[in-house]
Each structure stands twice: as C-alpha cells, then as structure tokens.
Amino acid sequence: MTSGIHFGEPGRVPCSARQRVYGYVRAFDPYQLALERRSIQGFCQRMNIDLVRIIEDPCQSDEIAPCGSFLELTCALELEPVYGVVMPELAHLSPNKTVQALRLQWITSLKREVFVVPNEPAGFRETGA
Numbered sequence: 001m002t003s004g005i006h007f008g009e010p011g012r013v014p015c016s017a018r019q020r021v022y023g024y025v026r027a028f029d030p031y032q033l034a035l036e037r038r039s040i041q042g043f044c045q046r047m048n049i050d051l052v053r054i055i056e057d058p059c060q061s062d063e064i065a066p067c068g069s070f071l072e073l074t075c076a077l078e079l080e081p082v083y084g085v086v087m088p089e090l091a092h093l094s095p096n097k098t099v100q101a102l103r104l105q106w107i108t109s110l111k112r113e114v115f116v117v118p119n120e121p122a123g124f125r126e127t128g129a
Contacts, residue, residue, distance in 0.1 A: 019083035021115065023054035024073050026092040036088045043086055043117045052082060057092070070103060077112045084113030 023040040027033040037054055044051040055076070059067030070093075077085065085107060087093070093103040107114055 018048060018050050020050045020052050020081070021083050021113075022052050022073060022076055022085045024057065024070075024085050024087045024092060025054055026057040026059070026069075026094075028058065036092075039088050039117050040086050043115070049083070049086070051086070052076075052080070074106060074110065077107060077110050082112070084115060086115040086117065088117050090114075090116060 021044065023037070023044070025033060025036040025040065027036050033056065037056075040054055041051060043049075055069055055073050057067060057069035057073075059069060073085065076082070090100055090104065094100045104114065
C-alpha cells in the first residue's frame, strides 16, 4: 500500500473488509470540537469507512515535539491494523506549516493514508441555514 494525502473520497483499494480509520481533531472550543467530530463521523459514514475512534488533541503547542494526543495517534496507527487517519483539515496537525509537514511525514512514513474531509457545499451550515 502506498500512503498519501487525500482531499475527499478515498480511492478504491482492493480489500475484502471495510477500511478502518482513526479521526484526529485539534480544537480548543467545545462547540468547534463538536462540529469537527461531526464532520469526521459524517465523512466516514458517507464513504463507508469504519471509524475506530476520534482522538482529540487539546494541545496548543506548535513545537516540533508532539503533544501526547499526537503520540497516541501515531502509536495507534503503527500498532493497529488501520488504513489511516481522517481529519477536518491539515491544520489540525499544527497551524505551523513546518510542524504540519513533519507530522504529516511521520504519519505517511507509517504507510498510512491521510484523509482530509472536503468542505461542505457552498451555503451549507451545521445549523441547516
């Protein structure tokens, strides 16, 4: 399996079982966290992917040394038979582009896929307005 970044729908991978993924969210506001969790859950449901669980990262540090939640994610990706990770956008790895790239490289070096939830259609809001 080759690893990579997918913005939206996962490619067709020959497999007899449904793909299993972790979700990863970095949010500090409880409302934003709930919205991000919902977007990951909806994406997995639409794509027929099994969501093992969502790892929430409350860490506000942008340093290269990863926070505990990111380490938890990478350990899970390394030790469990999962296809990859789903996140709302790459900035959830870090708002710092250098740190973001390093963390992305760390995940893909584990031969796992990274899926970014596509933006909702124009005009759609979580409130339904």
